[in-house]
Amino acid sequence: MANTLAANRTLDALIIGAGVAGLYQLHMLREQGLDVRVYETASDVGGTWYWNRYPGARFDSEAYIYQYLFSEDLYKNWSWSQRFPDQPEIERWMHYIADELDLRRDISFSTSVASAEYREDAGRWTVRTAEGEVIDTQFLITCCGMLSAPLQDLFPGQQDFNGSLFHTSRWPREGADLAGKRVGVVGTGATGIQVIQTIVDEVADLKVFVRTPQYAIPMKNPSYDAADVAAYKDRFEELRNTLPHTFTGFEYDFRYIWADLTAEGRREVLEEIYENGSLQLWLASFAEMFFDEDVSEEVSEFVREKMRARLSDPELCKMLIPEDYGFGTHRVPLETNYLEVYHRPHVTAVGLRENPISRIVPEGVLLADGTLHELDVIILATGFDAGTGALTRIDIRGRDGRSLKEDWSRDIRTTMGLAVHGYPNMLTTAVPLAPSAALCNMTTCLQQQTEWISECIRYMRDNDHMVIEATREGEDAWVEHHDETADANLISKTDSWYTGSNVEGKPRRVLSYTGGVGTYRQKTQEAATAGYKGFDLR
Ligand code: NA7
Numbered sequence: 001m002a003n004t005l006a007a008n009r010t011l012d013a014l015i016i017g018a019g020v021a022g023l024y025q026l027h028m029l030r031e032q033g034l035d036v037r038v039y040e041t042a043s044d045v046g047g048t049w050y051w052n053r054y055p056g057a058r059f060d061s062e063a064y065i066y067q068y069l070f071s072e073d074l075y076k077n078w079s080w081s082q083r084f085p086d087q088p089e090i091e092r093w094m095h096y097i098a099d100e101l102d103l104r105r106d107i108s109f110s111t112s113v114a115s116a117e118y119r120e121d122a123g124r125w126t127v128r129t130a131e132g133e134v135i136d137t138q139f140l141i142t143c144c145g146m147l148s149a150p151l152q153d154l155f156p157g158q159q160d161f162n163g164s165l166f167h168t169s170r171w172p173r174e175g176a177d178l179a180g181k182r183v184g185v186v187g188t189g190a191t192g193i194q195v196i197q198t199i200v201d202e203v204a205d206l207k208v209f210v211r212t213p214q215y216a217i218p219m220k221n222p223s224y225d226a227a228d229v230a231a232y233k234d235r236f237e238e239l240r241n242t243l244p245h246t247f248t249g250f251e252y253d254f255r256y257i258w259a260d261l262t263a264e265g266r267r268e269v270l271e272e273i274y275e276n277g278s279l280q281l282w283l284a285s286f287a288e289m290f291f292d293e294d295v296s297e298e299v300s301e302f303v304r305e306k307m308r309a310r311l312s313d314p315e316l317c318k319m320l321i322p323e324d325y326g327f328g329t330h331r332v333p334l335e336t337n338y339l340e341v342y343h344r345p346h347v348t349a350v351g352l353r354e355n356p357i358s359r360i361v362p363e364g365v366l367l368a369d370g371t372l373h374e375l376d377v378i379i380l381a382t383g384f385d386a387g388t389g390a391l392t393r394i395d396i397r398g399r400d401g402r403s404l405k406e407d408w409s410r411d412i413r414t415t416m417g418l419a420v421h422g423y424p425n426m427l428t429t430a431v432p433l434a435p436s437a438a439l440c441n442m443t444t445c446l447q448q449q450t451e452w453i454s455e456c457i458r459y460m461r462d463n464d465h466m467v468i469e470a471t472r473e474g475e476d477a478w479v480e481h482h483d484e485t486a487d488a489n490l491i492s493k494t495d496s497w498y499t500g501s502n503v504e505g506k507p508r509r510v511l512s513y514t515g516g517v518g519t520y521r522q523k524t525q526e527a528a529t530a531g532y533k534g535f536d537l538r
Helices: 020-031 072-076 087-100 190-199 226-234 236-245 263-276 293-308 314-320 404-410 442-462 472-487 517-529
Strands: 009-016 036-039 113-119 124-129 134-142 164-167 182-186 205-210 347-351 357-361 364-367 372-374 377-380 395-397 426-428 468-470 535-537
Touching (some): 009 020, 020 087, 020 442, 190 205, 236 442, 263 293, 293 314, 314 347, 395 404, 426 442, 442 517
Parallel strands (some): 009 036, 113 395, 134 426, 164 377, 182 377, 205 347
Antiparallel strands (some): 113 124, 124 134, 357 364, 364 372
């Protein structure tokens, strides 16, 4: 890449992405008086909630905590209709945020950042968009989301399929006609489950291609009336004070100690929390399930029992109930009548463990043993290159021309998920080694990271610093702390996007910081208070 500069635009800060993080980052930096602009591939705001418009997409964080908490008015002037609303309502909320804060005037939509090159002599970045714009900026702030690089070109022959083929996160805005069609869904993660349970009534025939089954927890999703809305709004101050300090940024935290209870007592607790119909069984029951194999097995067996009770056929039990990893070491999905779908006469679960998909052919999906499943529509609920993919798909060049894609293909490292050594003045959100890479109520973690970045830039300007870079030593220390914490956690032993094992060749590391959101917040604040310890300011 030529190190020349003929910029169309000069900025103090360029933000990539107009989702939850990018919108708030823009608002804060604009308030500080920076010349700042967001670049966004999509045609409107929303990030995850713009892209994931597949049937059944919805929250599994309670809506009243998936919120910006910096403004009481912004919080209280929006009312949710349900505990776990669906994507269209969430997208409307994001539009409300953009409108209220008048953000769109500083966002370039339908514009993709293609490359970013750091110019050491100037301490600034040259950013180029796929549309041909060249921008000169002091700070490059990535707000790309951790699940935004879809794994969509997975199977040979996809392009030759005679029917329609969609990845869930690239669902057509105009919708897809599934009525009366033979539909195949590949993938049974949180997304696949939402799709399957939602489209089952509409399609003529449904084939679900199952490789790794999931522990399923039934969601309880009551509608909110005016009194419910008033009640959660009354808790604004409480939520604002609580959420940033819990283990996962939810309102609830681990409440029970396994060793303190008898077998009956534990059972009672599990039953009660299961009945709550939320992620509490995972994030607010027994922390020991993440560290102690025996506790993990007991809790897993509790959930398996619940699943067995809903499945009449032993073959289905074998295919759909996880046996080889512990509950909660993979992202726990919430579902509604998901398991019951498989009892419907027009639904078939196709096991892939011994007989994987070999390729897509014009007629449908061909398995390794030669079985052909003829289909009109194929839905790939096959997940994402999480945490890293959004940035490695951009050609990012740091000091001395180093490439982030190449660096992360050897070893995925960051300093607190906020910066990467070798990439001065690049500040990051939702990348690995922070809770925002996975284990968090995303709005809690993204607000915390974007606020940290805003304060860092304020500090630099107040103290006449032009460049910030994570030091090698600081990064080594963070990576070591991260790994120590993660390696003690059973999450590190399970294959999933949490460990990067869903992408061939990706270096294995637990992507999310597992020391807890409250602890992470404290550590990042301590670094800032100590004059940005672990960073070189110049
Ligand atoms: P996930 O959780 O990564 O799930 C992807 C699913 O696709 C999973 O069942 C995979 O099976 C399956 N998959 C992926 N590649 C293949 C191939 N080649 N053959 C068969 N099956 C395959 O992604 P989601 O979109 O569901 O969820 C991502 C996050 O979004 C979720 O955790 C929430 O945080 C929101 P595998 O497990 O690899 O055997």
